[in-house]
Amino acid sequence: MTKKSTPSLVAAAALAAAAAGAHAQSSVTLFGTVDIGVAHVTGEGTSRTGLSNSGANISRFGFRGVEDLGGGLKAGFWLEAGFSPDTGDVNAGFNRRATVSLMGGWGELRLGRDDSATFLNTLLFDPFLTNGVGGTNTFVMNGVPTIQISNAISYFTPPGLGGFYGQVQHAFSERLNTDPTVGGEYNGARFGYRNGGLHASVSAAKLQGLTQAQDQRLRNVGLSYDFGVVQPMLLWASHKRGDVEVRGLQLGVKVPVGAGEIRASIGRYDTRGSDADWRKFAIGYGHNLSKRTQLYATYARLNNSRGSQRAIGVLGVAAPANVPGGHSNGYEVGMRHFF
Numbered sequence: 001m002t003k004k005s006t007p008s009l010v011a012a013a014a015l016a017a018a019a020a021g022a023h024a025q026s027s028v029t030l031f032g033t034v035d036i037g038v039a040h041v042t043g044e045g046t047s048r049t050g051l052s053n054s055g056a057n058i059s060r061f062g063f064r065g066v067e068d069l070g071g072g073l074k075a076g077f078w079l080e081a082g083f084s085p086d087t088g089d090v091n092a093g094f095n096r097r098a099t100v101s102l103m104g105g106w107g108e109l110r111l112g113r114d115d116s117a118t119f120l121n122t123l124l125f126d127p128f129l130t131n132g133v134g135g136t137n138t139f140v141m142n143g144v145p146t147i148q149i150s151n152a153i154s155y156f157t158p159p160g161l162g163g164f165y166g167q168v169q170h171a172f173s174e175r176l177n178t179d180p181t182v183g184g185e186y187n188g189a190r191f192g193y194r195n196g197g198l199h200a201s202v203s204a205a206k207l208q209g210l211t212q213a214q215d216q217r218l219r220n221v222g223l224s225y226d227f228g229v230v231q232p233m234l235l236w237a238s239h240k241r242g243d244v245e246v247r248g249l250q251l252g253v254k255v256p257v258g259a260g261e262i263r264a265s266i267g268r269y270d271t272r273g274s275d276a277d278w279r280k281f282a283i284g285y286g287h288n289l290s291k292r293t294q295l296y297a298t299y300a301r302l303n304n305s306r307g308s309q310r311a312i313g314v315l316g317v318a319a320p321a322n323v324p325g326g327h328s329n330g331y332e333v334g335m336r337h338f339f
Helices: 002-023 117-124
Strands: 026-042 047-053 060-070 073-084 097-104 107-115 148-156 164-171 186-195 198-207 216-225 231-241 244-257 260-271 278-288 293-304 327-338
Touching: 107 117, 117 164, 117 186, 117 198, 117 216, 117 231
Parallel strands: none
Antiparallel strands: 026 047, 026 060, 026 327, 060 073, 073 097, 097 107, 107 148, 148 164, 164 186, 186 198, 198 216, 216 231, 231 244, 244 260, 260 278, 278 293, 293 327
8 A cells, every 4th residue: 555655645745846846936146337437526726536436326246036935925135235446445245235025915024234215215316316426415415324224124015006105114223322333223214106207206214313413304305207308307305413404406307319318407405594505517428338338427516605615526536625615516437337
């Protein structure tokens, strides 16, 4: 009786193994960007010239993977590190993203270091993707920018909600009270609508500091419409740190031209209750040699009010010294390659 049942048991085991293999299909991808250029930036009476990086897209490399768990459930991971191709220096660890995810018809639950919800809006509604001499200042208006956050739990709504999407995010502080360099507790959310050419989104967050005077409150709203021949963009942001609030309003546009794209923006940044204000204008062009390789050039100018002395800088070429009320210019030419 045992001998007769053995072939059936073997067949059943083989079928089960095959089914398990079909459900547990997985993939791992190596990806990245190398972006390097030459930049020249000026303040009042000072200037700097040198090799820059990440003028069009952030230079980075990473690994990402997805495993099909069956029943509509998937698991995934994402490890991403930034680096400076002008020097070859790699940032400490996977500083840009280090997450593990569980995904299904109900959405995605993501754990680890990730982009903050409030930063994503400034990225998506800036024609320069916050990069290079032309990048928006709406995420660096008032002190240290809140770009990536550690110790985060994020939930993303699933696709197929009629164009609506959402994200809620909480990051634990996990710091010693005596260490101001480690990020505090972050609570943020982002909600939007994207359908056809229309894209609108709003986000808000609070980052708790060591004292109430160091608490940060961030808000922004983005709006764009892609007409095919032109894509105008609007971005409004507020960054309050303690009692100081800076508000920014930027108008941007992208215009496809043959194998390339013209990008331009004009922004106004106001410090509430003072004259520490500034204005910025930028225009650039990116020419695609292929789907992965682009040549680009960008020019920007920044004008300060009497209480402000900001200057344009880029990764690899720091902003030069400036004087209150002074001007700053910057240009950059470079090459970006995806892999």
